[in-house]
Amino acid sequence: xxxxxxxxxxxxxxxxxxxxxxxxxxxxxxxxxxxxxxxxxxxxxxxxxxxxxxxxxxxxxxxxxxxxxxxxxxxxxxxxxxxxxxxxxxxxxxxxxxxxxxxxxxxxxxxxxxxxxxxxxxxxxxxxxxxxxxxxxxxxxxxxxxxx
Numbered sequence: 001x002x003x004x005x006x007x008x009x010x011x012x013x014x015x016x017x018x019x020x021x022x023x024x025x026x027x028x029x030x031x032x033x034x035x036x037x038x039x040x041x042x043x044x045x046x047x048x049x050x051x052x053x054x055x056x057x058x059x060x061x062x063x064x065x066x067x068x069x070x071x072x073x074x075x076x077x078x079x080x081x082x083x084x085x086x087x088x089x090x091x092x093x094x095x096x097x098x099x100x101x102x103x104x105x106x107x108x109x110x111x112x113x114x115x116x117x118x119x120x121x122x123x124x125x126x127x128x129x130x131x132x133x134x135x136x137x138x139x140x141x142x143x144x145x146x147x148x
Contacts, residue, residue: 025146032093033107039093041086043070043077051077055093059108059124061086063101073126096143098122099133106143 016034020027033056040052057072061083068079068086079086087097094107110123112132120132120140132140 029094029107035093041070041090042080044080045077053077055090055105056107058090058095058105059126059128060098060105060130061090061095061103071128096136096140098136098140099131102130104130104132109144112140112144 018027018030018034037054037056039055041055041058043051043053045051053070053072059071059073061068061070061079063069063083068081068083070077070079081089083097083101083103087095087103090103090105095103095105098104104122104124108125110125112120112122115121115131118134118137120137122130122132124130
């Protein structure tokens with residue numbers, strides 16, 4: 001893969017052109033990664049202030065005690081939407097539901113390993129580990145195979 005950057009003072013906005021010999025999952029991942037840089041979700045900080053977090057910065061979204069939280073590298077925000085809404089909204093940007101209470105950004109995934117009770121453990125770029133419930137493993141495996 002070759003990446004070319006070209007400054008053009010006549011442009012009013014950034015344009016990304018992806019040329020490829022054949023459509024593949026890699027092309028789809030590149031497209032979604034580019035789109036996620038410019039997408040943001042609205043959430044709330046500890047003081048209740050409205051914040052916007054770039055989708056590409058999100059590691060995972062988790063529901064705890066009927067509240068939904070958005071986890072980025074070093075901070076946690078309270079979410080505005082329900083977990084299933086994020087799962088639907090962010091699916092095309094590389095997010096996948098991994099349990100009843102968690103949606104993971106697959107772009108932050110470092111490794112996956114099997115653990116007890118037919119579950120799996122996902123290691124993320126920030127060093128955190130999250131559990132993948134056995135009911136969600138087939139969907140995760142299928143999605144990860146497409147990413148290779």
